[in-house]
Amino acid sequence: MTDTAPKFRRRAEARPDEVLDAALELFIAQGFANTRVDQIAKRAGLSKGAVYLYFPSKEAIIEALVRRAIVPVASEAIANVAQFQGDPRIAISMTLRMLGQKLGDTHLLSIPKMVVREVASFPELAQLYRREVLDRIIPVMRALIQRGIDGGYLRPVDANLTVRSIIGPIMAHLILADVFAIMPEDGISFDRLIENHLTILFDGLSLPRPEARP
Numbered sequence: 001m002t003d004t005a006p007k008f009r010r011r012a013e014a015r016p017d018e019v020l021d022a023a024l025e026l027f028i029a030q031g032f033a034n035t036r037v038d039q040i041a042k043r044a045g046l047s048k049g050a051v052y053l054y055f056p057s058k059e060a061i062i063e064a065l066v067r068r069a070i071v072p073v074a075s076e077a078i079a080n081v082a083q084f085q086g087d088p089r090i091a092i093s094m095t096l097r098m099l100g101q102k103l104g105d106t107h108l109l110s111i112p113k114m115v116v117r118e119v120a121s122f123p124e125l126a127q128l129y130r131r132e133v134l135d136r137i138i139p140v141m142r143a144l145i146q147r148g149i150d151g152g153y154l155r156p157v158d159a160n161l162t163v164r165s166i167i168g169p170i171m172a173h174l175i176l177a178d179v180f181a182i183m184p185e186d187g188i189s190f191d192r193l194i195e196n197h198l199t200i201l202f203d204g205l206s207l208p209r210p211e212a213r214p
Contacts, residue, residue, distance in 0.1 A: 069111040088148035100194035
């Protein structure tokens with residue numbers, strides 16, 4: 001009896017994640033609008049009523065998916081740059097490489113894919129993503145850029161626009177691949193994108209001009 005109770009509690013504690021895993025598979029396969037709670041329950045091996053014990057609505061499930069997968073990544077990125085002092089290129093490189101590594105996990109990558117697909121028909125998801133991710137990370141990135149300008153590490157650029165230039169290619173990469181099915185030859189490969197992006201971001205596209213001859 002003493003062995004059964006802890007096992008039961010562990011099973012109960014795992015059920016919200018089992019619901020989220022089942023929901024994610026269905027959202028990716030058939031879309032948010034076409035997925036019913038009873039389908040999620042069946043995939044998770046639970047009753048429909050049991051699902052509602054953990055999540056009051058289908059919208060609550062998709063919000064929980066974002067909070068479970070994306071918010072911790074955003075928090076790690078914020079921790080990398082919030083108090084960073086010195087050359088901001090170090091913090092930017094570290095943060096983007098961390099992000100590229102995380103997005104290499106296909107299970108985690110499926111969350112931003114879902115957001116891209118569903119955000120137009122589910123505006124509350126856009127508000128959630130902005131509140132939990134963008135509104136937290138954009139100000140600390142902007143402050144990092146401004147510290148770099150003030151410290152003489154960066155040219156006097158517009159900090160707000162520079163943040164968009166830093167994060168924009170990553171979002172564009174995902175949208176091109178997932179919405180328009182325009183895929184690089186070696187697959188979506190976020191780690192290679194990050195390295196290419198960092199090269200362009202810090203060094204530009206133009207070759208160095210040859211030194212003028214005396």
